[in-house]
Amino acid sequence: MSGRAFIYTRPERNKKGELVDDNDQQAARCQxxxxxxxxxxxxxxxxxxxxxxxxxTELKQLRSAIWRRQLDVLIAPKPETLYQDTNRLVRLARExxxxxxxxxxxxxxxxxxxxxxxx
Numbered sequence: 783m784s785g786r787a788f789i790y791t792r793p794e795r796n797k798k799g800e801l802v803d804d805n806d807q808q809a810a811r812c813q814x815x816x817x818x819x820x821x822x823x824x825x826x827x828x829x830x831x832x833x834x835x836x837x838x839t840e841l842k843q844l845r846s847a848i849w850r851r852q853l854d855v856l857i858a859p860k861p862e863t864l865y866q867d868t869n870r871l872v873r874l875a876r877e878x879x880x881x882x883x884x885x886x887x888x889x890x891x892x893x894x895x896x897x898x899x900x901x
Contacts, residue, residue: 785854787821789813790844792829792863803859805829808888812857815888821855845874851881859889 791808795801805828816823825847827840841864847853856878858864865871875885 784820785822786824786852787816787855787857788844788847788853789816789823789826790840790856790858790864791827792838792840793831794859794863808859808863811859811888815886816857819886821857823857824853845877848877848881848883851883854883856883856885858885858887860887861890 789809789812791805791812793801793805794803794808809826809828812826813823827844829838829840844856848856861868861871864874878885
């Protein structure tokens with residue numbers, strides 16, 4: 783695989799508000815993943831803090847870049863880095879698919895998630 787990659791990170795805090803995974807740690811893991819998979823990182827977007835979606839400037843920049851077809855793959859540590867709301871995450875994945883781009887996670891294997899086939 784090859785292609786232009788964007789990396790998206792934002793600080794992760796535990797329930798006590800303590801920082802457990804900062805942008806630099808996340809970006810380093812994502813950079814390693816990109817290198818291992820032959821991606822060329824063209825942009826690293828790092829939110830300053832963990833805030834609501836409508837206040838995240840880097841997320842807004844990412845969504846604009848998707849529609850301008852500036853990336854082939856979006857790399858993030860895990861789904862929650864992008865959105866807590868599954869519906870919003872699915873919508874983002876669909877938008878990426880519409881422009882022939884994809885979403886990949888570094889800290890989880892999406893294939894390990896069990897889906898209820900009866901639902």
